[in-house]
Amino acid sequence: MFRRALVALAGLLGLALGPIAAAQAGEVKVAVAANFTAPAKEIAQAFEKTTGHKLVLSFGATGQFYAQITQGAPFDVLLAADQATPAKAITEGYAVTGSSFTYARGKLALYSKSRGLSLGPETLKEGRFAKIAIANPATAPYGAAAMEVLKAIGAAEGLQAKIVQGNNIGQTFQFVDTGNADLGFVALSQIVSGQTGSLWLVPEDLYRPIAQDAVLLKQGAANDAAKAFLAALRSPDVVRVIERYGYTVK
Numbered sequence: 001m002f003r004r005a006l007v008a009l010a011g012l013l014g015l016a017l018g019p020i021a022a023a024q025a026g027e028v029k030v031a032v033a034a035n036f037t038a039p040a041k042e043i044a045q046a047f048e049k050t051t052g053h054k055l056v057l058s059f060g061a062t063g064q065f066y067a068q069i070t071q072g073a074p075f076d077v078l079l080a081a082d083q084a085t086p087a088k089a090i091t092e093g094y095a096v097t098g099s100s101f102t103y104a105r106g107k108l109a110l111y112s113k114s115r116g117l118s119l120g121p122e123t124l125k126e127g128r129f130a131k132i133a134i135a136n137p138a139t140a141p142y143g144a145a146a147m148e149v150l151k152a153i154g155a156a157e158g159l160q161a162k163i164v165q166g167n168n169i170g171q172t173f174q175f176v177d178t179g180n181a182d183l184g185f186v187a188l189s190q191i192v193s194g195q196t197g198s199l200w201l202v203p204e205d206l207y208r209p210i211a212q213d214a215v216l217l218k219q220g221a222a223n224d225a226a227k228a229f230l231a232a233l234r235s236p237d238v239v240r241v242i243e244r245y246g247y248t249v250k
Contacts, residue, residue: 025052026225029074031065032057033081033212034135034170035106035142035187039245040079047232053225061168063139069094069217076220077229079103079212081169082141086215099216103233104247106210108145110200111176111191112183117198119183124155132159133175133184135166142169145207146185152206188246212247 032040037059044055058065062081069075069089078095080086083102089095110119117123124132135143143165150156164181166172173190175181191199214233220226232238239249 024224025054026223027054027056028076028220028223028226028229029056030058030077030079030229031069031073031075032059032079033062033065034059034140034168035081035189036079036104036212037170038189038193039104039242039247043233043238043241047229051225051228053228055229059168059170061136061139062141063136064167074219075217076223076226077214078217079214080141081106081210081212083211083213086213089215089217094218096216096218096221099230100213101230101234102211102249103214104212104242104249106142106212106247107188107204108142108149108202108207108210109186109188109191110183110202111173111186111195111197112199113176113179113197114182115197119198119200121153121155123183123200124150124153124159127155127158127162129182130162131164131175131181132162133164133166133172133181133186135169135172135185140166140168140172141210141212142185142187143172145210148207149185149202192244192246 040057044057048055062085065078066085078086078089086095086100090097090100112119134146137143137147147156150159164175166175169187172184173186176184188201214230216226216230242249
């Protein structure tokens with residue numbers, strides 16, 4: 001299925017960019033929210049093959065990336081895990097006005113590598129586990145969403161001593177995957193492909209929507225390859241790839 005998507009994407013980008021893009025191939029440094037790691041890698045593969053541009057992807061927590069950007073980190077594009085950070089980047093002069101848009105809407109899941117578990121609010125309120133992993137709520141929007149869920153169901157205070165924090169949602173998933181935490185709040189995109197275990201897809205009325213915005217940073221304002229990449233993110237074929245990872249776009 002994805003091979004067909006790649007072919008379709010290649011055709012779309014080829015029509016849009018053609019030989020001019022290949023002749024003027026450039027490099028784009030992209031700061032990518034950790035939850036979007038897998039789709040970003042697949043999208044990058046097709047984009048590079050078609051356009052000749054090179055994407056240099058870095059993965060981490062949105063808040064940490066923003067701190068780096070304010071200190072002069074040479075990123076051209078930010079794919080954030082929220083809307084607030086790109087908006088702030090524009091307001092504070094680090095990003096191009098009018099360039100932000102929502103490229104994905106994420107979903108939160110409670111995940112355990114153990115199979116056959118019935119996970120849900122009662123699991124959290126009963127607390128019959130040693131450790132639960134969440135991303136740092138101060139820097140990672142998925143971590144902030146996890147804390148909203150715990151507070152909404154009345155389990156936040158009782159679980160304080162059992163929480164282990166990942167620097168980003170990627171590290172949080174690793175805590176669960178390696179057994180360093182019994183369960184954890186992760187992005188649905190991390191477990192929709194090839195993962196086995198138990199999950200609870202958290203109802204979206206328990207946390208604020210995780211709308212993820214992309215933005216062109218001032219560093220990339222004159223970078224045609226960066227603009228081409230942002231345009232590709234909005235193409236129908238790329239949207240289908242994003243949705244395959246459990247995100248919604250509209």
